[in-house]
Amino acid sequence: MPELPFQTPTEFVALALTLIAGWLLGLASAPGGRKWKQLYQDEEVAHAGYRHQAETDLREANQRIRELETERERLQKSLDEAQAAPPSAPTASADAVSETDSEPGAGWRGWFGWGRDNLARIKGIDEAREQRLNELGIKTYREIEKMTADDEAALEQRLEVEKGTIADQEWREQAAMLRAGNDDEHGQRYG
Template sequence: MLVQTPTQVVMLVLCVFAGWLLGLASTSGGRKWKSRFKALELEHRRYRTEAERAAQEKDAHIREIEADRDRRIAAIENEHRRNPATATGTVVPVRTPPGRDAGGSWRDWFGRARDNLSRIEGIDETLERKLNVLGIKSFRDIETLTDDDEAAVEDETQLARGTITRQDWRGQARALRAGVDEMDRRRV
């Protein structure tokens, strides 16, 4: 026999009653939680469809803007091809030095292809920034300038005609690229 004394009977009854109360308190009420889960699932599904629709609308808008941009660029290029002297809003770019692409190389992104052009006599920081905008960022770029390029650079940077030749930018760039310092160059 499991229970032998009246105290043990009372304890057994109390344990059964406590277990029943604990089981009743811990019941999740399955219907309530299932309905909440279904409501949240519906809400999430609606949100997903709205987000997808908004993303599709944005993509369509971006495609329209890109198509408009391409049409405008084509119109400007056609106008420039027909009459380069009267093309409005276009700047005739300086010839890209040999060995470089017009968009710049990957080294330009990290600054490795740039030299300190202000080491050349006659180029200050402001003029260096203007040269960088024109695509001239290294001593090699200055070395490879032709006479026509020099004239175009002088026009764009508003320098007097012949300044680049007079100050011998090409020779200075060649010496700096070869590693000859200004002090050594003056002695030579």
């Protein structure tokens, strides 16, 4: 009777170890192993880049939020000061600015043209006086148009001009025309 090649447990263990060693040698020498390793490393690099970009975006977003919150606090403080100002002193209000944002023919000027009208177009207001009006918070035609007689008197005092100058030069009427976009009529009447 022929003898079986593997009869003892030691021979079976040796056979198993030989098979495992051959399998590991085959995996190590196969070109596919390097390909998967390279793909894994590439994926790790891409993931690290994505994490870095996400962290950068989050930092920038948080910085922008802080800037916007600071701007909101500044605007709120400005609005609170404007509301606390005496009623005879005309000031720029949030309502006046938002109302003029959409009006045609407003003649916008300023940084990228936002937030104020060209008040020097009103006869009786030169560049220096326009700058002084802006410092006092008057930046739009609507604010001049809505002034009362008391507001005019207070403004004349602040501008150090003769009493009745604003009414005589018809600033309110001119502002209403310019705000409405009636440039031709304004030019004919006040040339």
